[in-house]
């Protein structure tokens with residue numbers, strides 16, 4: 001399949017969101033509905049989804065979602081006590097990467113994929129501030145499937161918040177000092193929710 005962003009729809013402009021010490025750009029419909037539908041199914045079927053576990057207070061606890069790590073062979077990534085060796089890029093992942101790279105102007109050598117199977121799958125508060133991402137990392141987050149809430153809070157003042165509803169076919173760029181000063185999460189929801197895939201394209205320093 002050949003993936004084209006927005007060939008039939010008007011390209012949507014990015015909405016710049018300037019926060020205290022952090023920056024976001026949100027493209028609600030970066031990929032057309034037809035392309036997004038295709039990519040959702042392709043990724044559900046072809047990605048090596050796995051439920052990973054982490055060490056928490058001496059116990060192995062399963063992450064409440066499925067995950068997969070793809071990218072260049074050297075792009076190893078460590079978090080929550082897990083060290084991921086990437087699967088090689090698939091054609092679909094390379095095509096998505098090559099469509100978003102001109103938007104950020106920065107290269108990406110890896111992508112973390114998360115599959116939220118239903119409303120009970122989630123991701124807790126964290127920042128993507130691992131040393132291998134370097135200072136002021138540019139992270140491009142692509143969304144297919146169910147719309148989920150994406151919450152941000154300022155690390156030193158939890159009253160300072162921001163919220164986005166990340167929709168099917170959207171692209172969210174996180175940049176500037178965002179990872180240093182802010183945390184983000186995808187909370188559980190009691191609403192009946194079908195599957196959602198999020199891809200975060202990253203550059204791992206060699």
Ligand SMILES: O=C(O)CCC(=O)C(=O)O
Pocket residue numbers: 112114123128141150166184186198200
């Ligand atoms: O699913 C999302 O929108 C967020 C994913 C995320 O924060 C991450 O992979 O680090």
Ligand SMILES: [Fe+2]
Pocket residue numbers: 126127128184
């Ligand atoms: Fe994150």
